[in-house]
Amino acid sequence: MAAMRAMVLDRPKTPLVMRERPVPVPRAGEIMIEVKACGVCRTDLHVVDGELEHPKLPIVPGHEIVGRIAAIGEGVSGFAAGERIGVPWLGATCGVCRYCRSGQENLCDAPVFTGYTRDGGYATHAVADARFCFPLGEAGEDAAITPWMCAGLIGWRSYRMAGEGTNLGLYGFGAAAHILSQVATWQGRRVFAFTRNGDTAAQDFARSFGAVWAGNSDEGPPEELDAAIIFAPVGALVPAALKAVRKGGRVVCGGIHMSDIPSFPYALLWEERHVMSVANLTRQDAHEFLMIAPKAGVHCEITRYPLERANEALSDLRGGRLQGAAVLIP
Ligand SMILES: [Zn+2]
Numbered sequence: 001m002a003a004m005r006a007m008v009l010d011r012p013k014t015p016l017v018m019r020e021r022p023v024p025v026p027r028a029g030e031i032m033i034e035v036k037a038c039g040v041c042r043t044d045l046h047v048v049d050g051e052l053e054h055p056k057l058p059i060v061p062g063h064e065i066v067g068r069i070a071a072i073g074e075g076v077s078g079f080a081a082g083e084r085i086g087v088p089w090l091g092a093t094c095g096v097c098r099y100c101r102s103g104q105e106n107l108c109d110a111p112v113f114t115g116y117t118r119d120g121g122y123a124t125h126a127v128a129d130a131r132f133c134f135p136l137g138e139a140g141e142d143a144a145i146t147p148w149m150c151a152g153l154i155g156w157r158s159y160r161m162a163g164e165g166t167n168l169g170l171y172g173f174g175a176a177a178h179i180l181s182q183v184a185t186w187q188g189r190r191v192f193a194f195t196r197n198g199d200t201a202a203q204d205f206a207r208s209f210g211a212v213w214a215g216n217s218d219e220g221p222p223e224e225l226d227a228a229i230i231f232a233p234v235g236a237l238v239p240a241a242l243k244a245v246r247k248g249g250r251v252v253c254g255g256i257h258m259s260d261i262p263s264f265p266y267a268l269l270w271e272e273r274h275v276m277s278v279a280n281l282t283r284q285d286a287h288e289f290l291m292i293a294p295k296a297g298v299h300c301e302i303t304r305y306p307l308e309r310a311n312e313a314l315s316d317l318r319g320g321r322l323q324g325a326a327v328l329i330p
Pocket residue numbers: 093094095096097098099100105107108109110111
C-alpha cells in the first residue's frame with residue numbers, strides 16, 4: 001500500500017512527530033489531495049499549545065492547503081484529477097442547523113474544521129469534503145498563495161465586518177494584515193499598522209505593504225480611525241483600539257483565541273462604538289476573496305520550511321521571528 005507522511009500532534013503541548021500512514025482513500029463526497037504546500041496559521045499554534053479545546057487527537061494540523069487532486073470520491077462532480085485546489089479551515093458544515101439555513105454557515109452548530117477536528121495539510125496527502133474545496137486556477141505559485149486560504153479568507157471576512165471607512169487600523173501585522181493592507185490600499189483606503197512595541201522591522205514591513213503609518217500598539221494613531229481589526233491574540237488591544245476609533249467606529253477581533261480583555265471605562269465604548277468578533281468563514285467569503293485577491297495584485301511574503309521542520313516553523317511564529325507567513329513544503 002502507498003504511504004504518506006504527516007506531522008502529527010499526539011497531545012497538546014508536545015512537538016509534532018513525523019509519521020508514515022497509508023495514503024487515504026476518499027469516501028463519497030470527498031477529494032484526496034496531493035499537498036503541494038500548506039501555510040502555518042496562528043490557529044495551528046493555538047491547537048498545538050492546547051488553547052483550543054477538544055481537538056481530534058492525534059491530529060494533523062494545517063488548514064491553508066494548496067494541492068492537486070489525486071483521487072475523487074463517489075458522487076463528486078465539477079472537479080478533475082490534477083486540478084489545483086485550496087482547502088480552508090471550514091472543512092464541512094451540517095447544512096441543516098439554523099445558522100446553515102440562514103447564510104451563516106460560519107456559525108454552524110456541528111462544523112468540521114480542517115487541521116482541528118479532521119486531519120489537515122501538514123502532510124504529503126490530505127482528504128477534504130469536496131463542497132468546501134476551492135479551485136485555484138494556475139496563476140500564482142503554490143506556496144505563495146497558501147496564506148490566502150485562511151489569513152486571506154478570514155481576513156477578508158474581518159475586513160468586510162469593519163465597514164466602509166477610509167482609515168483602517170490593523171493590530172498585529174502578520175499574514176492576514178499584510179494581505180488586507182494590500183486590498184485596502186488598492187481600494188483607496190489608508191492603513192495604520194500597530195505592532196509589538198519597538199518592533200521596527202515589523203513596522204518597516206507594514207509600510208512596505210502600503211501602510212501610511214506604522215507604530216507601537218500602545219501609541220495612538222496620528223489620525224482617528226474609522227475601524228480597527230485586531231489580529232494579535234492580545235486582549236489589551238481591545239480598549240486600545242476602542243480609544244483609537246471614532247464615534248460609531250468598529251473594532252473587529254479577527255482571531256480565534258485571545259488573552260482576557262482587561263476592564264475599561266464605559267466611555268471608550270460610548271458613542272456607538274462597536275466591538276465584535278469574526279468566527280471562521282463562509283464559502284461566500286472564499287468566493288469573494290478569491291475573486292478580489294488577484295485583481296488587487298495580492299502577493300504574500302513567505303518563509304518556506306520542509307514539512308519535517310514544522311515544529312521550527314511553529315516556534316518561529318510563536319516567537320514573532322517571521323515577517324509574513326510560514327509555509328510547509330512536503
Ligand atoms: Zn450547520
